Amino acid sequence: MMNNDNPEQDNIDQEAAKWVARLNSGSVTGEDRQHFNAWVAQSPAHRQAFFAMRNHWQNLGQAAQQSSTPIPQRTKSGKPWMMVAASVLLVVSLSLAYPRLQDAVLADVMTVTGEHKTLxxxxxxxxxxxxxxxxxxxxxxQQRTIRLLHGEAEVIVAHDPSRPLVIVSGHHESRALGTDFSxxxxxxxxxxxxxxxxxxVSDHNNVxxxxxxxxxLQVSDNSQQVIKTAVNLKEANAWRDGKLxxxxxxxxxxxxxxxRYRPGHLFLLNNKAANRPVSGVFDIAKLDESLVVIADILELRPVQMNGYVLALY
Incomplete structure (x- = not known):
């Protein structure tokens, strides 16, 4: 499954999606099968990811194929399996979205993709x-509590020593002893x-x-991983000005x-490029234009699969 907190697993999932696509492309070669068998034999994680992707494709692929969105002609680059791979990953990603329906019921205020709201x-x-x-x-x-169900919020706190302001996120509480934090x-x-x-920042009353x-401070839900770093504040809150x-x-x-900001989904189908550095300031309202610039600098090719899927390879 796609997991932004685990790049290594993301790479395995993307490779698994590509193998599902190749093996179902109708043009698989004997050499392809040899490479596939070698990849699967490398690690139990590879086998698990492949079977998970294949199951998702079998269970959800039919619904995706019935979508009214037409599938575009393949590009001159060939490799139609890349489009199928992106479709596999999109279907899996959509299947992960349903837990947020509960958040929609519990929330007092929400924003949608690309939206920024000030209260x-x-x-x-x-x-x-x-x-x-x-x-x-x-x-x-007694207390001012903001429960962050998902996403990101910044609060500029009005001073009131008798009523502390706390943001609760999962198992963690962030208590304001000052004025401005996210x-x-x-x-x-x-x-x-x-x-x-x-x-x-505390976890069940433990600071x-x-x-x-x-x-x-970055902390996992179970508090087993805690990372404290210095951060560029201009980058951290650039979203307030509509920038990344x-x-x-x-x-x-x-x-x-x-x-997080762009409708649809962007996939990287070139694992060798995963750790290439990117620097710059990009307009959230023009992310597709920014992606063309990034792809050009990193010598990648952007391919628009349909209205919702964009891949870089």
Whole structure:
């Protein structure tokens, strides 16, 4: 399954999708089968990923084929299996979206893909929601609680010592001891970034870390992985100005970030390019244009599969 927090597994999943596509392309060669057998024999993870992708394709592929969206003619580059591979990955990704339906029921406020929303809260605080974000707000006389169900939110906190403001994300709480910080919940990871003053991050009343301005903490849901780093604040909150900013960010990470803001789905079908560095400031409203620039710089080819799937290879 696609997992933005595990690039190695993402690479395996993409390879598995490509093998499913090749083996069902009708043009598989004996050499292809030899390479496939060697790849499967390399690791149990390869076998598991292949069977999972094949099952998803068999179970969900029929629905995808019945879509009213016409399939475009293949490009001059040939390799129609790449289109099938992207379709496999898209179907799998769509199947992972259903848990968010529960968030839609629980949320007080949500944003959709590419949307940015600013709220003035009853206590005078300002809450900014990034793309694909859902929050539930619960203010009472003792505490101000914002539950981040998914996505990313930044809050500029109105000072009130008698009522602390806490953002709850999964099993973790970020308590404002100052004024301006953000919390992101993407996949199984909670990321806290501090822009002003101090924020305390805890897990079931156990303090994980105190963050100062310019510091970021990434913690897994089970708190087994905790990473504290310095962060470029201009890059961290560029989304507030409708931008995405990267400095030597690996391409696979850039693609994961772009997928949060762009309708449809972007796939990288060239594993050798996954760790190539990307730097620049890109307009969220013009991401397809930005992708053409990135592809040109990295000598990759963008292929529009249909209205929803774009692949780089």
């Amino acid at each position: 003035s809260l009853e206590d005078g605080s300002t809450l900014q929601l990034n793309t694909e974000t859902a929050v539930a707000i619960d203010f009472n006389p 919390v992101a919940r993407i996949g199984e990871t909670c990321t806290v970034t501090v822009f002003e003053s101090i924020v305390q 994980i870390g105190l963050l100062k301005p310019g510091e970021q 900013a990267f400095t030597a960010r690996p391409l696979h990470s850039v693609i994961a970030e772009i997928n």
